[in-house]
Amino acid sequence: GQQLNQSPQSMFIQEGEDVSMNCTSSSIFNTWLWYKQDPGEGPVLLIALYKAGELTSNGRLTAQFGITRKDSFLNISASIPSDVGIYFCAGLTQGAQKLVFGQGTRLTINP
Amino acid sequence: DGGITQSPKYLFRKEGQNVTLSCEQNLNHDAMYWYRQDPGQGLRLIYYSQIVNDFQKGDIAEGYSVSREKKESFPLTVTSAQKNPTAFYLCASSDHPGQTAGETQYFGPGTRLLVL
Numbered sequence: 001g002q003q004l005n006q007s008p009q010s011m012f013i014q015e016g017e018d019v020s021m022n023c024t025s026s027s028i029f030n031t032w033l034w035y036k037q038d039p040g041e042g043p044v045l046l047i048a049l050y051k052a053g054e055l056t057s058n059g060r061l062t063a064q065f066g067i068t069r070k071d072s073f074l075n076i077s078a079s080i081p082s083d084v085g086i087y088f089c090a091g092l093t094q095g096a097q098k099l100v101f102g103q104g105t106r107l108t109i110n111p
Numbered sequence: 112d113g114g115i116t117q118s119p120k121y122l123f124r125k126e127g128q129n130v131t132l133s134c135e136q137n138l139n140h141d142a143m144y145w146y147r148q149d150p151g152q153g154l155r156l157i158y159y160s161q162i163v164n165d166f167q168k169g170d171i172a173e174g175y176s177v178s179r180e181k182k183e184s185f186p187l188t189v190t191s192a193q194k195n196p197t198a199f200y201l202c203a204s205s206d207h208p209g210q211t212a213g214e215t216q217y218f219g220p221g222t223r224l225l226v227l
Binding site: 031033035040041042043044045048088090092097098099101102103104 | 115117152153154156159161167169199201203208214215216217218219220221223
């Protein structure tokens with residue numbers, strides 16, 4: 001089946017640093033979604049991307065739909081303690097009925 | 112407020128017992144989904160439904176059953192055939208699968224199932 005490779009698996013950074021993570025696949029995607037999950041809670045949608053090359057921001061978060069349609073990137077600028085959590089990418093290929101999820105990037109911030 | 116609710120937050124199951132997890136949405140979404148999440152792992156699809164009275168198996172449907180009698184409700188039953196049911200269960204919904212932006216899924220708060 002289709003797979004999404006999300007990296008890195010975990011990140012340990014200092015407060016105030018910028019963060020970058022990405023998802024790649026050998027398949028072409030029509031939709032890319034980025035979610036954040038806090039411990040014991042459901043994932044919350046951060047950014048949705050529907051067009052190749054699209055660059056969308058949500059506060060300090062910026063995500064891009066790769067021009068090849070096989071990857072997506074999420075950047076967080078000037079990280080703060082509440083950014084801690086697990087970030088998931090998800091994508092949908094043409095004609096598919098189910099989202100494919102990455103394995104998640106666990107972000108830890110040292111104050 | 113519009114959203115997805117799951118109940119209970121925590122559920123305990125005895126060996127050999129069936130338990131049902133509730134998922135309700137008032138977003139008027141067509142599609143609903145059930146995922147299982149194990150510690151430190153990603154999401155695995157159990158079942159999904161794109162329309163009332165219809166549902167399809169996901170990647171790990173064995174030991175689970177669902178029904179979709181109403182648009183707003185998609186209960187999941189964890190049967191005694193599921194030998195390792197301890198996990199975090201997440202319900203999600205999306206507006207119009209197959210349409211641009213329609214596949215975006217919104218998640219409930221989750222139910223943690225523990226086996227006694």
